[in-house]
Amino acid sequence: MSFISVNNVWKEYGDQVILEKLNLEVDQGEFCTLVGASGCGKSTFLKMLLGQEQPSRGELLLEGQPFPGEPDRNRGIVFQRYSVFPHLTVRQNVLMGLELEQKPLLGKLFGSARRKALEQVDAMLESVGLTPAAHKWPHELSGGMQQRLAIAQSLIMKPRVLLLDEPFGALDPGIRADMHELLLKLWKETGTTIFMVTHDLTEGFYLGTRLLVFDKIRRDPHDPQAYGATITYDLPIGKNDRATFQDISDSVSATARNQAA
């Protein structure tokens, strides 16, 4: 049995078909990158994995059981723009998730429970390289540091599935390269299953274990909303040749041009 099964999943909003006929089997610990033209439904797919959206048809299974219909600690998400709490320090931001989980009403831990939680938080901050910034406020951090914090906030909850929606889209190329290294290190340490959306085809092609391309194969020029995107390529990463890269790049660009027209 696969860790995650996507069985003939469709997503429609009203008359608009966003995604159609998605089929996918993902093993625990895989790192899937998702690429595709803007508006192809990549974020919608992540939202379905998160439990924020439900498929219109088909089923999503986690270890053979339907995915919980609401976000829970099985799944963590990091967005492109910083999703940290501005009124909490770096350390408090990471502690928050543990406090809310253990004391949902009070949102505060005391005594030995707090000490234990803070040990975990400090280890996590060390792991993402934020120990020197532990007592800073989010506005005092660079973009890359804020994304490190967002990743730490998610990982402290030990999610079995980590969803990343263009997490490095707003960062400079040099900082991105550092973040790639960090993410690969954390992925290897935690063994979490990752789905990461990126607009950067090169990033998608070289990071992780598997590349999923979302694209529209069917088009009705009179009714652009009639068909949705599906997974057109599902490739192991690291074994791809230049011609395949070019094919994907051409087809994604053509869809982007069509959608803009």
Ligand SMILES: Nc1ncnc2c1ncn2[C@@H]1O[C@H](COP(=O)(O)OP(=O)(O)OP(=O)(O)O)[C@@H](O)[C@H]1O
């Ligand atoms: N809640 C919603 N109600 C109606 N339509 C929606 C909703 N959420 C998304 N859509 C539509 O679904 C389509 C896919 O959006 P989505 O954000 O998933 O695409 P994407 O591939 O992630 O795009 P991008 O790369 O630009 O982030 C878009 O046309 C969007 O307008």
